[in-house]
Amino acid sequence: RKEVEQDPGPFNVPEGATVAFNCTYSNSASQSFFWYRQDCRKEPKLLMSVYSSGNEDGRFTAQLNRASQYISLLIRDSKLSDSATYLCVVNPSGAGSYQLTFGKGTKLSVIP
Amino acid sequence: GAGVSQTPSNKVTEKGKYVELRCDPISGHTALYWYRQSLGQGPEFLIYFQGTGAADDSGLPNDRFFAVRPEGSVSTLKIQRTERGDSAVYLCASSSQGAGTGELFFGEGSRLTVL
Numbered sequence: 510r511k512e513v514e515q516d517p518g519p520f521n522v523p524e525g526a527t528v529a530f531n532c533t534y535s536n537s538a539s540q541s542f543f544w545y546r547q548d549c550r551k552e553p554k555l556l557m558s559v560y561s562s563g564n565e566d567g568r569f570t571a572q573l574n575r576a577s578q579y580i581s582l583l584i585r586d587s588k589l590s591d592s593a594t595y596l597c598v599v600n601p602s603g604a605g606s607y608q609l610t611f612g613k614g615t616k617l618s619v620i621p
Numbered sequence: 622g623a624g625v626s627q628t629p630s631n632k633v634t635e636k637g638k639y640v641e642l643r644c645d646p647i648s649g650h651t652a653l654y655w656y657r658q659s660l661g662q663g664p665e666f667l668i669y670f671q672g673t674g675a676a677d678d679s680g681l682p683n684d685r686f687f688a689v690r691p692e693g694s695v696s697t698l699k700i701q702r703t704e705r706g707d708s709a710v711y712l713c714a715s716s717s718q719g720a721g722t723g724e725l726f727f728g729e730g731s732r733l734t735v736l
Contacts (some may be wrong), residue, residue, distance in 0.1 A: 610661030
């Protein structure tokens with residue numbers, strides 16, 4: 510089983526739609542979780558951290574379910590500029606605080 | 622302010638050749654990371670530096686890969702006897718703290734193509 514698994518998509522959604530991405534991780538001892546965004550042929554950039562209590566940043570909501578080892582990202586009122594690949598990222602315990610494990614990413618295309 | 626700078630942005634080489642990829646991190650960032658991203662995959666950890674020392678090189682695929690950071694700033698990733706399977710984007714990142722905060726600042730990468 511891969512450490513971090515995501516549905517690669519692509520997700521093609523119309524502007525204004527709500528879309529959700531899911532991610533599962535294999536190491537139950539993992540301590541911290543993040544979503545990164547990567548535009549085509551660009552570098553990954555931190556979108557948001559994922560906290561146990563869930564967190565929201567504008568149109569973006571991230572949730573963590575430790576029991577199911579599952580992370581989600583919800584995007585409301587999708588914009589054309591949200592088109593990108595969204596990478597689920599885990600900091601696995603035991604690997605130190607420096608090593609992040611990335612999923613393959615989920616590609617989102619927001620269509621006019 | 623300047624972000625992480627990587628050179629070259631593109632490198633085409635022939636199988637068996639030696640390649641060096643350079644990374645200039647954000648000023649003041651003590652932590653530096655190299656990742657490799659193949660097409661359709663997420664970034665894969667290669668090596669981590671804290672200051673001048675390689676704190677963890679467990680992600681380097683084999684002994685053809687080596688990285689240095691002699692003065693605790695600029696780093697060079699060196700690949701000997703390149704193989705076609707080495708073709709990928711090599712991403713460098715830096716951070717002011719450990720990756721526990723999750724925020725690594727990536728450069729735009731060096732795209733390596735081995736013919």
